[in-house]
Amino acid sequence: MEFELSDEEQAFQAAVRKFGDKVLRPNERKIDSEGRIPPEVLQEMARLGLLAMPVPTEYGGLGGSAVLTELAAEEIGRGDFSMATAVFFLLEAGWGWTLSQHGTEEAKREILPPVCQGKAFLGIATTEPTGGSDLAHMRTTSTRTSDGFSVRGEKAFLSGVEEARTMGGGHLTLTKSTDGKGFNFLYVPTTAAGNSTQKFQNMGRMGISTGAITYSDTKVPRKYLLGEEGHxxxxxxxxxxxxxxxxxxxxxxxxxxxxxxxxxxxxxxxxxxxxxxxxxxxxxxxxxxxxxxxxxxxxxxxxxxxxxxxxxxxxxxxxxxxxxxxxxxxxxxxxxxxxxxxxxxxxxxxxxxxxxxxxxxxxxxxxxxxxxxxxxxxxxxxxxxxxxxxxxxxxxx
Ligand SMILES: Cc1cc2nc3c(=O)[nH]c(=O)nc-3n(C[C@H](O)[C@H](O)[C@H](O)COP(=O)(O)OP(=O)(O)OC[C@H]3O[C@@H](n4cnc5c(N)ncnc54)[C@H](O)[C@@H]3O)c2cc1C
Missing domain, CATH: 1.20.140.10 (Butyryl-CoA Dehydrogenase, subunit A, domain 3)
Structure with missing residues (x-):
């Protein structure tokens, strides 16, 4: 059993603490009052390799381990007390990793590099207005088309809807397949034709938006399917x-x-x-x-x-x-x-x-x-x- 962090981990932790002290703390009130993480903060995060950290280097990430990412998340939560930067960080880390594991090669090469550079946002869309805990009974559907899927339904309380709309990007979206064969996990760009977005007024972590996306026959190409159809x-x-x-x-x-x-x-x-x-x-x-x-x-x-x-x-x-x-x-x-x-x-x-x-x-x-x-x-x-x-x-x- 080894509790001591490696030299590399300690050095990385110290670098992220410095970023937290010098960049996040002075900006946290502004992040809260202006309702966004300043672009220069995101650029600094990209420079330090903090965006979508566990994504392999070939797709623009740092290829960071879960332990290294955990250490960085601790420091970011300490630096920006409002948690907005931490949410931005951890969503991209977790779901960037998921896409890097289960996305098609074409999708990974297209989506991940801009996310790692702070030029696009990647989030998760599972919750619906009718509930987020009971995922198996979700209502948003995907129907197979000749070259992909058509998505219909509504997701709600999604972090980063505004960021994905303005910066570019989208959400990994869990949908129920209309052929009755399970669930399709699809990357859906937020500005895809058929989507409309709505922003909610939260009580906290104001620097990252929360909102809803309605999908009205939104066409999603097959390359954006994660893993196998239905799984x-x-x-x-x-x-x-x-x-x-x-x-x-x-x-x-x-x-x-x-x-x-x-x-x-x-x-x-x-x-x-x-x-x-x-x-x-x-x-x-x-x-x-x-x-x-x-x-x-x-x-x-x-x-x-x-x-x-x-x-x-x-x-x-x-x-x-x-x-x-x-x-x-x-x-x-x-x-x-x-x-x-x-x-x-x-x-x-x-x-x-x-x-x-x-x-x-x-x-x-x-x-x-x-x-x-x-x-x-x-x-x-x-x-x-x-x-x-x-x-x-x-x-x-
Ligand atoms: C700030 C914020 C950001 C979010 N960002 C995202 C996002 O990016 N993407 C996304 O998909 N979702 C997001 N969510 C939604 C979040 O995932 C849901 O809030 C969560 O899954 C719970 O769903 P719900 O709010 O619909 O509550 P419900 O499912 O309606 O549950 C209500 C309450 O009942 C409890 N409950 C439910 N079932 C049971 C049970 N069987 N036994 C006992 N208790 C139960 C729940 O724990 C909860 O406390 C976000 C939420 C917040 C607050």
Whole structure:
């Protein structure tokens, strides 16, 4: 068992922390208030190889391991507390990797290089207005045509709809095949004829949009099909397993930053003639939060290590172990991050409620992972229940 990061991993982590401190932190309020990640920030991410990181170098990516990507996600979640940059980062990392594994050669050569250069956006479209958890009952359909598919239906709450519309790009879109033979996982360019988009007003992570796409006989060429026809469902689940690890990592980075901020504050802030940190009521909270963050951090790094050892290596033999590790950390990391930010906010008293201190950025951002993004907490429980008790106890997926 080796817990120490390699020299390469430590150097990369330090470079991304520097990017977080020098580029993300000074921009996070602007990202939140202007509702977009400035192009120069994305360009710097592209320069550092942070966009769609696990994508192989031949398609323009860094070919980064899951562990390296996890480390980067921690740092980006720490740097831009609003989580907007982390979401942009992890969607492209997870779904860029999925496309690089299961896309056609033509699609990979066309779609991935601009994504890795920050010139296009790549996201995921599974959720529909009628629900996102019960994916097997989705309604958006794909019908085979002479040269591809025709897509009809509606997806909702999709991250990056505006980015994909303005920068170029699209979403890996899960559809139900009308021939009754399963699900087709298709890359659908956002501006394809037949698509119309809508933007939602979110409460947080304002730097990346959330919206809906309606597909009215949208023609998708066959080259944009991932994997085999009818087999898209499992590919989407595999992509979620990868992306959820990076979601958790971003939450851990945000939690660490909140706790460090809080500890600095309670060392200085005086009440009843002594620093707040001398009151055990507060000191013990800080210690408990530290212990919880450490636990999920190593849980997360182990999940990434398992991804490298099996999923990213194309080895499905330990699927249950990987899925359990990822669902466990996606179940625990967002609540730990949310609780940390909330507690630290309370240590600050009234100041914690102001935008000057900025903890609300993190609270609003992390909340997105509590309510549902990349799968709600109860869905992680369902996944774990299925793995632990068996299909007869959890017959749906
Ligand atoms: C900011 C943000 C960004 C998002 N980005 C994307 C994106 O890019 N692409 C995309 O496809 N989706 C995206 N989503 C949607 C997200 O995937 C869904 O919110 C999630 O899958 C849950 O679906 P739902 O919101 O429809 O809730 P529902 O499926 O209606 O569930 C509602 C609640 O009930 C719980 N629940 C559901 N079933 C059960 C059950 N059997 N037992 C117990 N509890 C249950 C859920 O956990 C949830 O808390 C995003 C969401 C947010 C908030």
């Amino acid at each position: 898209g469902f499992d590919l989407a689940l595999e992509g979620f397993t990868v992306a959820r690890t990076f979601v958790s990592a971003a939450c851990i980075g945000a939690a660490e930053r909140a706790l460090e901020t809080g500890i600095a504050y309670i060392r200085e802030r005086q009440a009843f003639g002594q620093p707040l940190g001398k009151f055990e009521g507060i000191q013990f909270e800080a210690v408990d939060l530290y212990a919880q963050i450490e636990a999920v951090k190593w849980q997360c790094r182990r999940a990434a290590w398992l991804l490298d050892k099996y999923t990213l290596a194309g080895d499905d033999s330990h699927r249950s172990e990987v899925v359990k590790a990822v669902a466990s950390v996606k179940l625990t990391a967002p609540p730990v991050a949310f609780e940390t930010v909330k507690r630290v906010m309370m240590w600050y008293g009234a100041a914690g409620y102001t935008k000057d201190v900025g903890l609300e950025l993190g609270l609003r951002g992390v909340m997105s992972y509590m309510v549902g993004a990349e799968g709600g907490l109860n869905i992680m429980r369902i996944i774990l229940g299925r793995e632990l008790l068996g299909k007869e106890f959890v017959p749906y997926r």
